[in-house]
Amino acid sequence: MHFKKELLEKIENGKAVIGIIGMGYVGLPLTLAFANNGFEVIGFDVDENKIPLLNEGKSYIKHIDSKLIKDIIKKKKFKATSDFSKLKECDAVIICVPTPLDEHREPDMKYVKATAETIQKHLRKGQLITLESTTYPGTTEEILLPLFESAPHVQNTLTPNPKSPVPDSYTVGKDFFLAFSPEREDPGNKDFTTSTIPKIVGGVTESCREITVALYNKIVKTTVPVSSPRVAEAAKLLENIYRSVNIALVNELKVVFEKMNIDIWEVIDAAKTKPFGFQAFYPGPGLGGHCIPIDPFYLTWKAREYEINTKFIELAGEVNTFQPYYVVERAIEVLNENYKAIKGSKILILGVAYKKNVDDMRESPSLKLIELLRERGAEIDYNDPYVPKLPPTRKYKFDMHSVELRKDTIKLYDLVLLATDHDDYDYTFIRKHARLILDTRNAFKIKGLHEGNVFKA
Incomplete structure (x- = not known):
């Protein structure tokens, strides 16, 4: 010893x-x-x-x-x-x-x-x-x-x-x-x-x-x-599966409530006033980072060895994977309502980091958004104060640089799509000069800027 x-x-x-x-x-x-x-x-x-x-x-x-x-x-x-x-x-x-x-x-x-x-x-x-x-x-x-x-x-x-x-x-x-x-x-x-x-x-x-x-x-x-x-x-996986399943739940409810003309963020804010039995999770354009989009499937894979199907994990993954597609459909709707087709439209994505105030791009849903919007014929630029150039990832090899947020440049875009709600963004300035805004993070409403040209996804 x-x-x-x-x-x-x-x-x-x-x-x-x-x-x-x-x-x-x-x-x-x-x-x-x-x-x-x-x-x-x-x-x-x-x-x-x-x-x-x-x-x-x-x-x-x-x-x-x-x-x-x-x-x-x-x-x-x-x-x-x-x-x-x-x-x-x-x-x-x-x-x-x-x-x-x-x-x-x-x-x-x-x-x-x-x-x-x-x-x-x-x-x-x-x-x-x-x-x-x-x-x-x-x-x-x-x-x-x-x-x-x-x-x-x-x-x-x-x-x-x-x-x-x-x-x-x-x-x-x-x-x-x-x-x-x-x-x-x-x-x-x-x-x-x-x-x-x-x-x-x-x-x-x-x-x-x-x-x-x-x-x-x-x-x-x-x-x-x-x-x-x-x-x-197993404890580490449980932590991440817990988040994945609950985020999938609010992502699914976001789609349902949008059809009912109900604001999911207002619903969550009301529900979280309950002092017990409820923890607030928030929807977004998809899951990012290394943990939540990936780790639950490690247990799914291992469970097959024991002839068990992990239904909650797989369903949550399916719902969360769908979110970038939902955002793109909302972008198409918003553009159509304003007499603009997605094909040939100029779209600026705000934020390519997977969460606000970091430069971490692992599994960022913004990368999927760029891919999907390009497939539909849109011209895409992005801005991120923490990511001056898109580095190559295992899946994507975009040759793109962050564009500067100026009054004259913002006005060039048919749609500004907020994917990551960095605190560095001047939301008042963006709203003032953007034609249309699609907000996936409820950031503009939090700032009291949700009327007029701001739409939610």
């Missing part, structure tokens, strides 16, 4: 070296949290463009200030690298890599598997490995555990001994430690930080859980130990 004791002592004394794989929306805030609590952090990423930026103290994520990165570099608490052999220097390795869906809407585990195989090559005894990437129940024990138990290396000890025998395998909970602790980041949310969001921890063994809890206790106010990685993996 000396590996457990040594690692716990290193964590307690702040001497443990933390390796974080994936310097994105999850890994970078985690890096800052550990470094600002006195730990030395090595950030790993396969994107060679990120490494020099990070080592120069430059942030490529809008809501993370470059000064925060410069500060931990100045304190000699952080360095970034693409050299994964340096994993041997780490006492704890935290995996924060993407878990997308493939073209068949099934889990694409290539990033997790490739990362696990890389760790296996450099695994030494006494290390803790934690997976934070959202995934299906069983991933930690079915994919990571067998790889690490069969790690082939010699001299994998905290205190190398040339006379020690070559191990045939590693024993989890004794020679190395493995856990799942799901990320709960909400980019752009100023009410919660990495340290204030409770951290769920599921260890493969009791020792794994104890060490992982000790590690995260150093950076978060509350840890929530659970009995297994499977429970932790």
